[in-house]
Amino acid sequence: MKKSTATATAAHPASVTIDGLHKSYGSLDVLKGISLDVQPGEVVCLIGPSGSGKSTLLRCVNLLETPQRGRIQIGDVEVTDPDVDIDAVRRRVGMVFQQFNLFPNMSVLKNLTVAQRKVLGRSESAARQTALHNLERVGLADKADSAPAQLSGGQQQRVAIARALSMDPELMLFDEPTSALDPETVGDVLSIMRDLAKEGMTMLVVTHEMAFARDVADRVVFMDGGVVVEEGLARDVIGAPQHQRTQTFLSRVLNPTQVHTPES
Amino acid sequence: MAMTARQRARISRGVQYGLLVVIVVALVFIADWNTLISRALNPSVMAQQFPQIITVALKNTLIYTALGFVAGMSGGILLALMRLSSVAPYRWIATLYIELFRGVPAVLVFLALGFGVPLAFQVRFNNLVTVMLALGLVSAAYIAESLRAGLQAVPKGQYEAARSLGMSHARAMVTIIIPQALRIVLPPLTNEVILLAKDSSLVYLLGMTVAQYELTKFGREAISGTGAGLTPLVLAGVCYLIITVPLGLLARYFETRADARSARK
Numbered sequence: 001m002k003k004s005t006a007t008a009t010a011a012h013p014a015s016v017t018i019d020g021l022h023k024s025y026g027s028l029d030v031l032k033g034i035s036l037d038v039q040p041g042e043v044v045c046l047i048g049p050s051g052s053g054k055s056t057l058l059r060c061v062n063l064l065e066t067p068q069r070g071r072i073q074i075g076d077v078e079v080t081d082p083d084v085d086i087d088a089v090r091r092r093v094g095m096v097f098q099q100f101n102l103f104p105n106m107s108v109l110k111n112l113t114v115a116q117r118k119v120l121g122r123s124e125s126a127a128r129q130t131a132l133h134n135l136e137r138v139g140l141a142d143k144a145d146s147a148p149a150q151l152s153g154g155q156q157q158r159v160a161i162a163r164a165l166s167m168d169p170e171l172m173l174f175d176e177p178t179s180a181l182d183p184e185t186v187g188d189v190l191s192i193m194r195d196l197a198k199e200g201m202t203m204l205v206v207t208h209e210m211a212f213a214r215d216v217a218d219r220v221v222f223m224d225g226g227v228v229v230e231e232g233l234a235r236d237v238i239g240a241p242q243h244q245r246t247q248t249f250l251s252r253v254l255n256p257t258q259v260h261t262p263e264s
Numbered sequence: 265m266a267m268t269a270r271q272r273a274r275i276s277r278g279v280q281y282g283l284l285v286v287i288v289v290a291l292v293f294i295a296d297w298n299t300l301i302s303r304a305l306n307p308s309v310m311a312q313q314f315p316q317i318i319t320v321a322l323k324n325t326l327i328y329t330a331l332g333f334v335a336g337m338s339g340g341i342l343l344a345l346m347r348l349s350s351v352a353p354y355r356w357i358a359t360l361y362i363e364l365f366r367g368v369p370a371v372l373v374f375l376a377l378g379f380g381v382p383l384a385f386q387v388r389f390n391n392l393v394t395v396m397l398a399l400g401l402v403s404a405a406y407i408a409e410s411l412r413a414g415l416q417a418v419p420k421g422q423y424e425a426a427r428s429l430g431m432s433h434a435r436a437m438v439t440i441i442i443p444q445a446l447r448i449v450l451p452p453l454t455n456e457v458i459l460l461a462k463d464s465s466l467v468y469l470l471g472m473t474v475a476q477y478e479l480t481k482f483g484r485e486a487i488s489g490t491g492a493g494l495t496p497l498v499l500a501g502v503c504y505l506i507i508t509v510p511l512g513l514l515a516r517y518f519e520t521r522a523d524a525r526s527a528r529k
């Protein structure tokens with residue numbers, strides 16, 4: 001991993017600007033006016049209780065969900081413009097899911113090359129070379145010919161990261177990438193994300209791994225009930241949260257075994 | 265005396281086997297074997313059937329089945345995509361079609377295409393086209409339902425992952441979703457081929473040249489010959505089994521493979 005750092009650096013990390021974003025499902029308001037700026041190369045962690053709209057926010061950024069109101073801009077492209085080429089937007093944005101979503105009927109290598117071939121129109125040999133390079137980045141070069149089902153959860157998630165990286169994204173979205181993993185494999189995935197952050201990738205990460213958020217994130221955003229309650233430097237939000245809701249959430253996540261007295 | 269459930273089950277099974285043996289033996293004794301063999305399993309009549317029963321009849325049955333399957337598969341894919349479309353009228357049309365052609369006997373479809381359509385539109389298809397259309401129209405409805413179930417069985421995350429990699433809807437369907445759905449629908453599709461092989465016998469309704477005879481028509485013509493008895497039909501039946509039994513085994517193999525795959529998950 002050390003030797004490839006120079007070539008692995010995100011070519012043009014993009015900024016993200018989210019402004020007044022609203023999303024509802026029927027009468028259920030899930031996002032109630034979210035605004036958020038992410039600088040190129042910045043790592044922002046989204047934390048918050050389940051159901052607070054973190055996944056929905058992330059999925060709006062690559063248009064897996066269509067927001068009703070508000071703007072999202074990635075680099076200089078406004079992705080909420082109704083005339084935008086959705087596929088072109090998604091080509092620049094890598095997404096890593098909680099459930100990996102590897103293609104089970106394809107080898108690991110094919111998982112990494114199929115979109116390069118069909119979407120970017122790369123040659124077989126170029127796609128293969130990029131794929132092998134990214135498998136090496138995630139420490140799985142020897143698994144190129146394996147089937148996803150033969151890999152552990154942690155390995156599958158690393159393949160999913162390598163698959164996204166093979167498209168040379170300018171922005172990476174992670175939706176609870178370690179939540180479905182056995183505890184002993186979480187560290188490998190987080191360390192790859194840490195490397196990626198160091199290499200200058202713009203990253204928007206939904207996570208419950210507070211140690212990762214504290215150490216790696218430039219900023220932490222705490223969401224609850226579809227709004228941003230608090231945001232700031234990672235050490236401030238996690239170390240000295242200002243809002244009651246943030247404090248309650250963090251004490252639950254950081255001391256899950258402790259009995260909590262209900263607070264207002 | 266008290267019996268365990270297992271003992272009781274074993275005794276009950278023994279009784280059932282015994283009964284089965286008695287019935288078979290009784291049938292063997294009651295049957296008039298000499299007449300039966302001379303009328304239904306007559307070796308000299310069988311010999312007369314070759315080689316045409318293979319080179320013409322079996323071959324034509326296979327051709328009609330294959331044509332029907334190609335047409336049914338094309339129509340079925342289209343209908344399944346329409347059923348899953350976000351455009352409501354597509355869904356209505358597909359649902360209407362599927363209900364109509366699943367509910368009407370294949371015989372009527374053959375008659376409609378063979379006689380109704382020529383009357384109505386002053387066109388006359390050649391038999392191959394009629395067979396292909398009739399079998400295709402009927403099987404498309406069943407195939408569409410199998411495909412729809414298969415497409416819906418592919419987890420939503422697969423589609424989202426494909427789209428997130430920049431694939432268009434069509435690209436994601438063709439490259440990622442449909443190949444996975446096909447694995448799921450291989451067993452029902454194989455069963456559909458078995459049904460098609462049998463339904464292809466309905467071509468006899470259309471009036472054919474000798475070279476177009478398939479197994480059933482070939483057998484029916486042969487029994488109307490002098491003294492042929494039922495042997496040609498028995499032989500035709502055996503030929504159908506030659507097609508359908510391996511397909512049945514194949515369907516079962518696909519099923520166990522699919523089970524093994526989902527068990528591994």
Ligand SMILES: Nc1ncnc2c1ncn2[C@@H]1O[C@H](COP(=O)(O)OP(=O)(O)O)[C@@H](O)[C@H]1O
Nearest residue numbers: 025028030048049050051052053054055056057
């Ligand atoms: N497709 C959908 N249809 C209806 N409600 C949804 C849908 N997706 C999410 N929701 C609802 O939106 C809310 C926020 O969900 P989500 O963004 O997944 O929260 P989080 O990721 O923070 O746990 C939840 O109440 C959830 O039930």
Ligand SMILES: [Mg+2]
Nearest residue numbers: 054055056176
């Ligand atoms: Mg979520």
